[in-house]
Amino acid sequence: MKIDLGPVTRIEGHLNVRTTVENGVVVDAQCMSEMFRGFEVLLQGRNPLDAQQITQRICGVCPYAHAIASSRAQENAYKLQVPANGRILHNLIEGANHLYDYLLQFYQLSALDFVDVTAILQYKGKDAELLKVRQWVQAELSRGKAFPAAPFLPRLSGKYIANADINIGAIKHYLDAMEIQKKANQAAAIFGGKFPHSTAIFPGGCTQDVRIDLIAAYQALIGEVKEFITSKYIPDVLAVAAAFPEYWKIGASKGGFLSHGLLPLSPAPNSKHLFAAGVMFDGQVSAVDPKQITQDILHSKYSSPSGLKIQDSTLTPSPHKEGAYSWSKAPRYGGRMLEVGPAARVLIDYHQGNNPVLKEMVNKFAGVAKISPKELNSVLGRHLCRAIQASIIADFLLDETERLEHGAPAMGNIVIPRSGEGIGMTEASRGALLHYIRIENYKIAKYECVVPTTWNASPRDDKGQPGAMESALIGTRVANPEEQIESLRIVHSFDPCIACAVH
Ligand code: NFE
Secondary structure, three states, rough: OOEEEOOOOOOOOOOEEEEEEOOOOEEEEEEOOOOOOOHHHHHHHOHHHHHHHHHHOOOOOOOOHHHHHHHHHHHHHOOOOOHHHHHHHHHHHHHHHHHHHHHHHHOOOOOOOOOOOOHHHHOOOOOOHHHHHHHHHHHHHHHHHOOOOOOOEEOOOOOOOOOHHHHHHHHHHHHHHHHHHHHHHHHHHHEEEEEOOOOOOOOEEEEOOOOHHHHHHHHHHHHEEEHHHHHHHHHHHHHHHHHHHHHHOOOOOOOOEOOOOOEOOOOOOOOEEOOOOOEEOEEEOOOOOOEHHHHHHHHEEOOOOOOOEHHHHOOOEEEOOOOEEEEEEEEEEEEEEEEOOHHHHHHHHHHHHHOOOHHHHHHHHHHOOOHHHHHOOOOOHHHHHHHHHHHHHHHHHHHHHHHOOOOOOOOEEEEEEEOOEEEEEEEEEOOOEEEEEEEEOEEEEEEEOOOHEEEEEOOOOOOOOHHHHHHHOOEEOOOOOOOOOHHHHHHHHHEEHHHHHHH
């Protein structure tokens, strides 16, 4: 039987997942991005310096990643030298955004797939926020299923965490996490100008000055975020893992992994990163070659040619194309399917052996959970990888502030050439992000974005290979085919953003 899981909630943008279930197992899944946007078209003919502003509007969750990928593409095209302060300020802004985003993804977008929100009815304490939640849940339960009310109920049927104390603690952290996310965003805005869409990120650096008062304010905020990560976020992820150990085995994608490298430690080109760049197939990591990236569109709602390289890509909408079921393209690397995002970053860095802290954390948590690092390719793996990265990133950002040089420039000297082209890559929190710009006659002649959720939520490619999320869903046993909480947990572990995917 065919079951549509859409519209999928607790994600960004419009996603349907069409599943085919036989004998309680998902035997087929199609990820359907259900919106068209066309940012690449509207950039054509504009001033190149509009790009890092306009592409941020692709998304309100990961705008800084778009600004930074765009800035790097332009730096490349302008042959612009970035001063150390410029690179560091980009890192301070982008890193703080990752912290905000991981907390959002876990608490607001995934935790209530596991945490029993109705446990709040047993709450006997005096915390005003929790009492409010108890009141909402009570009211919603008394209205019955016919009156769905956000944000806590209704929910899919299935097993939830049984321990009331763990549930109530997690609900409290769900609320607290929003305050902490605000602090991460405030930290980013100190140098980025504002959240969500930064006014200060430019090719070559940042328009904000390096000042001691700003650094101190940033450090204080990130320090608070780090404390929450250590004392609440990591323990909550481990509590979910302890209650649902079967999810180490559920939701593995069946291809390779890609990371463009997150938070450069040294100047481009050939920067080393806090989380290494690489592409991994069959356990072997190699260097990323953007020339290997193509985008198929046989099953995408575009009539342009399929399998084009980044610089050749086009965008001709074709909403009624036969056999097409998604507005996402299907990016492939050397023709192969892969997953991007938190598990890809951790697995690639783990295999490169660059970061002893990451290695130690992975080994420690894998030991506690009695899993092999390979099983980080799973629902729980993606959640744990975000938490591990959050901890490492927060420490790194605090150290990175010490490397700012007072009084030294934070911006390169921008000169837009008559013609040129460039690629800019970074890791948005959902994974590998690439922007390409071609300039002709001082204007943008072509712009192309290859975006994390375009990889993960891609439809089938021209060879019929499913996308990463589709491959993770196929083979999943579901207790209730009509609802499929198991499938929802898999989708949420990828944290898809369809606004980004279709851009
Ligand atoms: Ni709209 Fe984004 C991230 C990017 S996902 S959230 O992270 O780029 O495709």
